[in-house]
Each structure stands twice: as structure tokens, then as C-alpha cells.
Amino acid sequence: MGDLWDAIVEAMRLIVSLDPEVMEIAWRSLWIAAISSGVSFLLISLPLGCLIHFNEFPGKGLVIGLIQTLFSMPAVAVGLIVFVLFSRSGPLGVLDLLFTPAVMIIGQIILVTPVTLGLVISALRGIDKAVPETAVALGASPWQAALVTVREAKFAIVTAYVMGFARAISEVGVSIMVGGNIRGYTRTLTTAISLETSKGAIEFSLALGFILIFIALLVNVVLFQLQHRRVYALWRS
Amino acid sequence: MEEILSTVFEVKKTLKVRRSCKWLVLLIGLILVDLLAGCASNEDNAVPALPKKGRLRVATTTSLYDTGLWGYLEPMFEKRYGVELDVLYAGTGIALEYGRRGDVDVITVHDRAREEQFIAEGLGTERVPFAYNYFVIVGPEKDPAGIRGLTPEEAFRKIEETRAAPFISRGDESGTHVREKQIWAGAGYNYENIRKSGDWYVEAGTGMGATLAMAAEKGAYTLSDVGTFLAYQSKTGLVPLVSKGAGLLNVYTAIVCSKTKSREAAENLVTFLTSEEIQSLIGRYGAADYGAPLFTPCAGQPEPTS
């Protein structure tokens, strides 16, 4: 118990004193996770989720089942696969992306997309199909009708993004395998925790852990505001 | 193509026109800001924007890292040669694998047998020893198995026979771990039997620092390089019990990997490590903090054998 308390105190001290190295890795954790989850959500899951949900095709149930199975993909496994792909002796080695933030983002996108995709589809499922039908009846094209449905489901849809972000910022397996945990370049909070732990610096590791949770809290407060502004507006009328 | 354009146009218009889509715009804005910031922060502060080629990767054994030596040398190298140095904390086994795959440009490791095989396979140009120290067998002050002053092999035998205290092994194919196995073999044991022989033998699977911490926690013995041991001594309270013996010599070498794409920078690093100035710095590293230097420089001399 003393250890935990010491760690919390240490975490506060690191934050308040704006320790430069800690700030640097915290910022890196944040922007890498934001980009991975953002790209995964906006460019892949939202459009693909709409396509899957609004169209019937053979094997649709299987596809959705597969997506949900991939929720449980271990980050380390994804990290290994991406490592082997992007290693200089691997098929994509010529891109020379290993041990850079870019490949960490790619790996995280692979890790996080099943989650955001599955939750987007789940969110859309929760909306009565009368919604897109009404839109269509009013002259909406298929994509316009999809957008209307997305708006009706916005609470659950934003949650899909939040889950993606959470998975991205908290993972170690991908970051450490393909990023290499290089100080000043690819080190993030989670990889730093891993390193410090393996060096035996438990207190510092815990402190970093608390900072990570603190960041996640900040992000969620912001998104919470966005979600609930609408609920408040409804209540107001 | 037309359909894609019209869809994008529709999406844009739909988004712009809906006042209540503020939240979506904000979210996108947040992400875009991060993206831009990411591009900005990709450039390290000290060195101005470099083309991709300006990064050199070295995979290092953990003991060179845990002692802080790399943290000490890295900025000096970067400043002198204008190359970003990426130090990967790896452990000998992984470092060799990275070198094999061509994912790093230089490796600094400490396992002669595997290094020679690495060269023999054409994966490295030559072994360049640049520093050495010794392994030590460390343990609790009260030395329950009574190994103080023995040879390494005798000490191991006593630890196994008495089992008065546990033994923590790195268990991770690191240079230290390989050396530990060699000592067991020298003492006449079959390593596989040791692994199965009981709870007294603990395979930690962690770096040197964490292994030392575990040994301190359990009042156990372990094999460590003297550098990391001294760096952590105040925290662990362990003491060196066996520090003499041919089997304890620990030579660090740097090897340029054959598959490197930055040969010039890689060779610069080796030149740097073996240069007179740096050699003398290595020879003094840690003296102030730990009472004795952690390494002895040896570049250019015949490789030490004891």
C-alpha cells in the first residue's frame, strides 16, 4: 500500500513539475493513439461499418462474428505479425518503417479496427430501420440515409471511437515490438513502463501508469462533454 | 469516380449544414490537430529535420543500457556525427536476431561464441571489442550457502547442493544467461536438469536490473555483470561474493551488421566507441557515482582472456 501511495505522489510530482522526458513520452502516447484510433474510426470503421450494416450479402453473419472474435486479438500477436511484415527481411521491409512512430500507428490501426468496426455496426444495429427508410422516403441517397442513421446513433458511435482510443493508448505489445522503445523517438508511456519494470524501477513505472490513467481521464471528460451536450439539449426542450 | 466524388460532396454538405454536427467536427478537428502535431514532433529538438537516412540503429545488450552508458554516450555521438542514434534495448539474443534480419545497423553484445557464429554466417563484418568487465556472483550479505571467495564453478555447485537460498537466472538467452549456463556446464551439470530441479532455481525472464531486484527481494544469489550490479547496489543491498575466475570475463563488442543500409554511419559509431577520447571516458564512467569505474576500455588491444 505504501508503494502505491508513493507512486501516486511521484506521479503528481512528475506532472506538476512538467518533467520534460515524461511530458514527451506522454504526448507521444497521446498523439499516436489519437491518430490510430482516429484513422481507424473515420476512414475505415465508419464507412465500412455502414456498408456492412446496410447491405445484405451471403456470409454477413460470419463476417460480423469474425470481427467480434478479433476484439480479443492479443496486442503482442499483432505486434509480432507487423514486425515480421515490416522487418528489413520481410515483405514490406523495403519501406524502411520498422522502429518508427509510423509503423506503430499502422500496427495500432490493425489492432484497434476490429473494435471500432464491431462497435459501429453494433451501434447502427440499435437503430430502428425505420430511420434509414424514412430518410430514403424523403429522397436520401444510400450514403445520406446512412449518415442520418449514424447521427441517430451518435452516442454509441462516439463510444466506438472512445473504445478504439482506449485500446490504442493502453496497449504495449504492438508499440514495443515494432517501435523498439527508442528514447526520444518511439518511446511511449506503456513501453516506458515496460522498460522501467524490467529494470526494477517499480515506483517510477507505477507513476507512469497513473499518468496514463490521468490522460485517459482527460480525454474521456472531453468526449463525455460532447456526448452529453445533446442529452442536455433534449432535456432542455 | 463520379459516384465517389458525389458521395464526398454529399457528406461534406451534410456535415456543414447540420449545426448539431458540431461534435463530429470537433472530433475531426482534435484528430487533425494531433496529426499535425505529430508531424511536428517527429523531428527531435536537438537535431534539425533530417532525411530518413540520418538515423542509425544500434541494438544493445541490457547491461550497457541499464548502467546508463548508452544514455551517456548517445548525445555525444549524435552531436559529433549529426546522426540520430536509435538505441534499442534488446538483450543479446534479440539483438542478434535484429542484426540477422537487417533491422539494426550495429549491435553491441557480449557473447563471444554467438558473435563468432554471427560473423561466420556473414551477418557481421568483424567483432570489435571495446570494453570489458567481469561478471560477479552476488547474493545476500550473510551468504547462507557459503560461497564467498570460491571459484565460480565451486560456488554454483555449493548453491545447488545446499539450496540454502534460491538462485535467480535471467532465463532469457542474454549474454549473462549464456554465461551462467556455461558455468553450470563447467561445474558438471546438465542445464536442463538444473531447470527442472526445483523451486530454488528461478527463471526470471527479465532484464538485469529487475533480476537483481528479485534476488534482493528473495535473499537469493544471481549472476550479474559488475556494471549493472554496482549501478543498482545501493538499491538492492546485495554484495559481490565471487568476482575472480576465468569464466567471469565479460567482453563487450560492437559489430557492424552486414545488412545495414547506413554503413558509413555504422562504421562511424564503431570508430567513435574505439576512439581514444571515448575510450578514456568509458574507462572513467561510473567512478564518481559507484566508487569504481564500471568498465575497462580495451579497444585496439589484444582481446583480454582473463
Add this chain to the structure above:
Amino acid sequence: MALIETEGLGQEFNRLPILKGINLRIERGEVFVLIGPTGAGKTTLLRLLDLIDRPAHGRIIFDGTDVSHSRRERLAARRRMAYVQQKPIVLSMSVFDNVACGLRFRHEDRRTLRRKVGETLELVGMIDYQDRDARTLSGGEMQRVAIARALVTDPEVLLLDEPTANLDPLSVAKIEGVIGEIIEGKLITIVMATHDMVQGQRMATRIGVLIGGELLQSGPADEVFRSPKDDRVAAFVGTKSPH
């Protein structure tokens, strides 16, 4: 030329036929009321006419063009019509935004949009509610919003699916009033489904009787009621059978 024509139109659900051999002509500017018992297939037929669903058999010809197949043509034709569902759902936005939907789908410019939405809300008597969240409205109010939503796009055809079902008499009167004003004020074709015969008789130019998925008779109101062609029609409208 009729505005909407169907030839041998048929629809199935899970292989079971719901509509069979529907041959229909709807003339420009008329009020065509589809009457029939619940489950006769009125909603199914309206959905086919609005080109929401594809028919299992037959063709639909809208303003001279066969719209059975091409997606683009169906969309274009659909945008000239408007459909108010039986239990309309409102989207989670203000009344104004709900009504503006159709115009926004058509990329109407802001100023015109404001004007048209305002006018239509006045027409249905909901102008004071425009900033309210549509989900907080009563049944009758939602129905009027749905009608406004459909009307604002200036459709050539307005399809109404039992617009006054489940409403209290006061709301029914209001809605009928609104429809009456629409008929008087605009050049519009109305296709309305109802099981209320009296309402049908009151409002229709022509009536179509749909029973068991078949269009048994269609023609001017008194013709249908006074001279039913079929036992089933007679039974439904309550007149003596012709035989």
C-alpha cells in the same frame, strides 16, 4: 398520360405473395384513396409506388419512364415523390431540422430552405414548434411534422399511409384539414391509404379497393360504393352484393 402506372405488379414476403397482379393508373392531380382491411397490402403497395422496395413481379412506370431497374432513375423518381409512413418516426433533432431533411438531401440553398420550411410549417400549423426537439411531440403533432417534412420538397406525388389512424378525433380533424388545404392550394397528386371508408369517400377523386392483395375495383367513389363489382368489395363497403 397517367403519372403513375403499374403493370402486373406483385410483391412477396418470404415467398408468400402479398400483392398480386396490380394494374393501377394514377392521374396527375387526383386524390386516389386506397381502401381495404388491415393486412390487405396497402402499405406494401405504397412502398412499391414510392420505389422504396423493388417489386417481385411487374413494372412501375413513373411519368412515362420504366423505373423498375435503374438505381439512378429510381432515386430521381423517388425525389419527385414524398411518403408519410403509418407511424412516422421523427429524427432526434428540432422540428425545423426534421422538416428540412428532404431539402438538405437535395442540397437546397440556405435561404430558400428557410423560406420553404417556414411556409410548410405554417401550412400544417406547427410554426411555433420549430425549435422544439421533435421527440417531445404528441402523436398528432408528429404526424403533422411528418406531413410537413414530406411536403416541403414540393413533391409531385404525396403518399400517405393511414395518416389519421390511432389519433384522437380532434387531431384527425386537424390532419384532414391540412390535407384539404394541400389539395386546394397545390397542384399535387395524392395517394392515400386508409381503412376508414367514410374518410375515403369524403376525400377521394377515385377509390381503389384492395382486398387480399388484389386490386378488386377502382373508380370514382360513388361508383365503387353503389356498384361493387365483387362480393368481397360489397362485403367491405357494406352494400348489397351485386349477385
